[in-house]
Amino acid sequence: MKDWIQHLSTEVIDQILENAFQWFVVVDRESKILYINEDYCHFLEVKREDAIGQHVADIIENTEMHIVMEKGEADIAAPHYIKGSYMLANRVPLVVEGEIVGAFGSVIFRDMTDWKRLSAHVKTTMERIEEKFSPTSHTLSRLEDIIGESASIRKLKETVRMIGPTKLPVVIEGETGTGKEMFAESIHRLSERSDASFVKVNCAVLPAELAEQELFEGTDSKLAQASGGTLYIEEVHALPIPLQAKLLRTITEIEQGVFATAGDVRFLFSSNRNLSKLVDDGLFREDLYYRIQSVYLKVPALRERMEDFSLLTRHFLHLIEQSEGRRGLKLDPKTVRHLVQYKWPGNVRELFNTLRAMVFMTEGTRLTTATIPMHIFQNVKAFSNQTGRLEDILSQTELQVLENTLAVYPDKTEAAKVLGVSRSTLYEKLKKYNL
Numbered sequence: 001m002k003d004w005i006q007h008l009s010t011e012v013i014d015q016i017l018e019n020a021f022q023w024f025v026v027v028d029r030e031s032k033i034l035y036i037n038e039d040y041c042h043f044l045e046v047k048r049e050d051a052i053g054q055h056v057a058d059i060i061e062n063t064e065m066h067i068v069m070e071k072g073e074a075d076i077a078a079p080h081y082i083k084g085s086y087m088l089a090n091r092v093p094l095v096v097e098g099e100i101v102g103a104f105g106s107v108i109f110r111d112m113t114d115w116k117r118l119s120a121h122v123k124t125t126m127e128r129i130e131e132k133f134s135p136t137s138h139t140l141s142r143l144e145d146i147i148g149e150s151a152s153i154r155k156l157k158e159t160v161r162m163i164g165p166t167k168l169p170v171v172i173e174g175e176t177g178t179g180k181e182m183f184a185e186s187i188h189r190l191s192e193r194s195d196a197s198f199v200k201v202n203c204a205v206l207p208a209e210l211a212e213q214e215l216f217e218g219t220d221s222k223l224a225q226a227s228g229g230t231l232y233i234e235e236v237h238a239l240p241i242p243l244q245a246k247l248l249r250t251i252t253e254i255e256q257g258v259f260a261t262a263g264d265v266r267f268l269f270s271s272n273r274n275l276s277k278l279v280d281d282g283l284f285r286e287d288l289y290y291r292i293q294s295v296y297l298k299v300p301a302l303r304e305r306m307e308d309f310s311l312l313t314r315h316f317l318h319l320i321e322q323s324e325g326r327r328g329l330k331l332d333p334k335t336v337r338h339l340v341q342y343k344w345p346g347n348v349r350e351l352f353n354t355l356r357a358m359v360f361m362t363e364g365t366r367l368t369t370a371t372i373p374m375h376i377f378q379n380v381k382a383f384s385n386q387t388g389r390l391e392d393i394l395s396q397t398e399l400q401v402l403e404n405t406l407a408v409y410p411d412k413t414e415a416a417k418v419l420g421v422s423r424s425t426l427y428e429k430l431k432k433y434n435l
């Protein structure tokens with residue numbers, strides 16, 4: 001490092017410090033200013049030549065450079081109040097041959113609004129990266145993006161092809177992560193309003209006190225944004241009953257062309273609850289239910305269409321390969337045997353997230369049972385729902401339990417302990433099953 005710096009002329013170092021878009025100050029062990037850049041002086045309204053040699057506290061209000069030196073510890077991203085506003089500063093002690101010889105300070109954000117702006121920028125950038133990472137990315141799904149050849153998925157796709165281009169409201173029911181949103185997006189893309197906006201609003205996360213305004217009121221409302229396009233109302237069952245009445249009125253007014261803030265809107269709804277049962281229980285307005293359910297799509301849970309499992313895993317492994325720069329990822333047959341026994345309460349979304357986690361658990365290409373997350377191991381379906389010879393069922397269960405345990409605990413002593421058997425019993429069983 002020293003050598004490299006020797007190659008830089010003082011003029012170059014000076015330019016770096018003056019143009020680094022930060023304010024710098026360097027003090028000696030007596031807290032006297034050795035260096036301060038011009039920009040900082042300009043802000044402090046002091047001439048540089050007057051500042052050099054002065055005690056830092058006389059030039060920079062509320063400075064803590066001397067404390068950093070006393071403690072010998074850096075203070076990173078510390079709020080610093082100067083001239084009526086908060087800034088963020090770094091203060092670092094300068095140590096030469098084990099001795100503190102001074103300190104170096106820099107103001108990294110001159111104004112907290114700068115910081116807030118950057119922080120918002122980082123947040124949106126991260127969200128964009130995450131969206132890109134998600135299997136569907138942020139472009140709206142098309143029907144072809146929905147993976148599945150099972151009879152139920154084929155039937156759903158067929159229905160969507162027929163009703164997509166119409167203006168009919170649609171209710172899409174199904175457990176979380178089954179692909180309801182993908183179907184909603186496909187319906188929009190099949191319609192003539194596909195160039196207009198697809199706006200979604202999730203009633204389950206909408207604060208009750210803001211829901212009315214957010215949904216219906218003014219030019220910023222979700223309804224106004226969806227004008228000419230599609231409004232996808234997710235988890236519609238979570239809409240408070242009084243707002244259900246307002247929604248019904250609004251749908252009618254929009255149809256009659258008399259709603260003030262929005263023109264033509266197509267409505268799609270989703271729910272992970274059975275709406276008809278909620279109507280029976282008095283928890284969802286019957287009139288609204290009959291108004292919106294002219295087309296009703298039920299997206300099956302993944303466990304009800306396990307024939308799609310291998311298509312889905314192949315598709316997701318391919319996506320993961322692309323995003324991670326990996327090749328040839330493959331599930332071990334034993335791993336598949338295990339995964340297909342799991343109930344997948346989070347459905348297709350859970351399958352994707354699980355595969356992604358499993359890929360991160362291995363550097364190779366084969367995803368063995370050892371990469372399966374623990375909670376899945378512990379929740380595989382028991383064999384109790386099988387029929388056949390009791391002896392066969394018991395052996396099969398024993399084999400499965402042994403395999404699962406050894407995958408998580410390859411150490412035989414530990415595995416025997418987990419299984420509550422002696423080491424010798426475990427060895428006998430391993431021999432019996434050729435493990």
Ligand SMILES: Nc1ncnc2c1ncn2[C@@H]1O[C@H](COP(=O)(O)OP(=O)(O)OP(=O)(O)O)[C@@H](O)[C@H]1O
Pocket residue numbers: 134135136145146147148174175176177178179180181182183272348349352
């Ligand atoms: N058939 C499918 N083919 C490909 N990807 C799918 C399929 N079904 C779901 N996914 C993926 O699973 C994730 C969840 O899908 P989606 O958001 O459509 O589910 P959802 O039923 O609307 O979930 P929630 O009710 O929790 O909002 C998405 O990342 C989506 O890409």
